[in-house]
Every structure is written in structure tokens, then in C-alpha cells.
Amino acid sequence: MARGRAQLITPTEEIRVPRQGRVLWALPFFFILLALAGCGKGASSGSTSVPTVEVTEAITRDVPVYGEWVATLDGSVNASIRAQVQGYLIRQLYREGDLVRKGQVLLQIDPRPFKAALDQAEADWQQANANLNKACALLEQAKAELARMETEHAIAEANLRRIRDLSQQQLVSQKDLDDAVAAEESARASVGAERAAVIAAQATVAVSQAAVSSARAAREKARLNLSFTTITSPLDGIAGLAKAQVGNLVGPGSPEELTTVSTLDPIRAYVPLSELEYLQHMQQSRGRALKVPLELILANGTIHPYPGTFAFADRQVDERTGTIKVAALFPNPGNILRPGQFARVRARIAVRKAALLIPQRAIMELQGIHQVAVVSADNRVSIRRVQLGQRMDGFCSVEEGLAPGDRVVVEGIQKVRDGMTVKSIPFSPPSPPSSPRQ
Secondary structure (H helix, E strand, O other): OOOOOOOOOOOOOOOOOOHHHHHHHHHHHHHHHHHHHHHHHHHHHHHOOOOEEEEEEOEEEEEEEEEEEEEEEEEEEEEEEOOOOOEEEEEEOOOOOOEEOOOOEEEEEOOHHHHHHHHHHHHHHHHHHHHHHHHHHHHHHHHHHHHHHHHHHHHHHHHHHHHHHHHHOOOOOHHHHHHHHHHHHHHHHHHHHHHHHHHHHHHHHHHHHHHHHHHHHHHHHHHHHHHHOEEEOOOOEEEOOOOOOOOOEEOOOOOOOOEEEEEEEEEEEEEEEEHHHHHHHHHHOOOOOOOOOEEEEOOOOOEOOOOEEEEEEOOOOEOOOOEEEEEEEEOOHHHOOOOOOEEEEEEEEEEEEEEEEEEHHHOEEEOOEEEEEEEOOOOEEEEEEOEEEEEEOOEEEEEEOOOOOOEEEEEOHHHOOOOOEOEEEEOOOOOOOOOOOO
């Protein structure tokens, strides 16, 4: 081709490279191979180094044994507030969730129908009193008439005796005697009639008195029904959500309560205790109430700052679950704890002598299996499966798998394998607990 133009090389032609250029071109690949060889040697030398781990001995201590149960919280007193009369709800005078006092007005039912009923009952009572007064007056009048008739009868009897004496002496005529007899009989009949009138008046008074009593009872019932339209809290506590809204028709037949007021200080914790545990505790305490202090562990893992006490056990065992409900009382200043919360109740039930303790951080867990790395006297590692007991303050008791004095790996546990040789240094653990806090 012409000078100054690029020369095209066909695929069939070879590219000619000078010998000296070939050597320079291969040098970079040579240095790369040397670097890789150096890295391989470094990795090989690192793999043969002995890892350093921190170890501590398993120690024995007398530690308390605690029982722990799931509990449900509830108010010590829960008052269901229901309407005792039927009417329309016109006012809600409390804020849901607030602390209310005994006697504080919560809700108001329309009082107008009950006020009218009270007025009617009051009028009926006054009418019954008026009727009673009238009956009493008629009774007094009948008694006065009876006294007058009895006086006239006494006069007629005396006159008859006198006429009879004179008739025997034939000093009066037969007609005078007959008139005296008729007058006495008439006076006696009048006395009998007035006595009947007095008895009838007394019966009228008794009926009127009964009517007054009935009217008084109706008036008191109307007054009571009127008072029921103002619904107050029966105790100090926290008021719950209102189940009925303003404008609803409420009454004794309503399916739901209007609201609930609960006393939360102290608060109850209900624990379903198994029948076996219940019998064991009752036999140990010889049937007396348990006096051990109780701890309440909340859902976030913290412990309620106020210890509780055993309150009572239910009267029977639940046949479906085989448990008996046991109640404990815990002080609850500020009403922080609320009904319906779940917690755990813990109580010391025994003291375990010479329990074997290791730090919790020395335990490896895989799919529910617990293992520890034990370092022998010649610094060789053996992985052992252990059975754990109670956990407390960063320590855990070991039931099986370890012996007193065994050294376990605490720091560097992720670097060891079974059968590996390690370099061990002492680990400074915290003081073993005398009782758990969490």
C-alpha cells in the first residue's frame, strides 16, 4: 500500500513480535504469580497460630431456687356500672381512663319522666293522708255517738228497773211498764248499731292507713328511680371505656354495662398453678397462707419495684386444665399496671446447695441444644453438651455435663473447635449472685 496509510493484516497473516518484546510482555504475569504465592504462604502460616481465649472455672454456691409462673393482671375490685332505670342517656361527665372518686357523677339519664312520676306519687301520698284524716274523724264521730247511745241505754235500763219495782207494788200501770221496756230495747239496739258503725269506721281507718303506706312506698320508689338517673361511681378507681353513647336508650335489660370502674392499687395477679404445685406448697406450709415475698416481672423484662403477697386460692381446680387459680396482690402506686396485662410472678421456693455456676456468655445454643467449650489442663478444647438450670444475673446453673473446677471458655468461644489447642488466660467474672434480680 501507499506510504502513510495503515497496513491491514489479514487473519491468515502472523503478527511478528521481536524476541526482546516477548520477554518484557511476560514480566507482569510473573510478578502476579509471585504475589499469589506470597499470600498463600501468609495464610498457611496464619492457620497454624494458636488462638487465645479467656477461661473461668465452674464454681459452686448455695443459690435460691425460684419458681416462675405466667400471670394475668386484674383489678382488686371491678365494678360494672349498669343503668337501674330505663331512659335516654343525655350526658357523660367523666373522661375515659381517668381516676374517679367514690360518689363522682359519671353519667346522666334524662330525669324528666322520673321527676313527673315523683310528683304524681307525692300527690297520691298527700291524697291518701287526707283520706286517712277523714276516716279518723269519722271514727271519732262514731265513737262519740256510741258513747251518747250507751248513756241513753244506761238511763233506759235504770228507768226500766224503777218501773218494774213500782209495777210489783201496783203503783204504775201496765202501759208505763211496757213503755219502759220498749225504751230500753230501743236504746240497746241503738248502742249495737253505733258499735257496728265504730267497727266500720275503724276498718276504714285501717284501709286508709294501708293506702298511706302504699302511697309512701310509691313515693320513695319514685324518688329512688329519680336518683338512679344520676349514675355515680361506687368506689375509687380507674374508669374504663363508655359502652353506651349519649342518646342511647339504656336500662336494666341492656346487654352490656355502661362502663367499668376498677381499683388498681393494689392490683391482683392471677396465676394458674398446677394441682401438683398447689399440693406441694400447701403441704409445705401446712395449709396456711404462703408468706414468701413475690416478684412481678413485666412484659419488658423489668421487675415491678414493689413486692407482692399471696392473697387467696380459688375454691376449686379447673377440670379442663388441671390448674387452680391463685391470686397475689401487688402495690400499684400511680396505677401503672392495668388489667389484662401479662406478667410473670416469681417466688423463692427452695435453696439449692452447692449449685454449679458458670457465666451465661460461656454457653453456646444451637436449635435448643446447649454446649460449652471446656479447656483441659493441657489447653485442649472439648465441646460438651450441658443441661442448664436457673439463670440469674449473668450466671446459669448447670445440672449435668460439668464438674466443679472445669474451665470453660468465656471470651473467644467463636474461635475454638473440638480438639483444638488454645492459649488460655484467666477471665475476671462478676461476683456470683446470691439471689436473682431479673
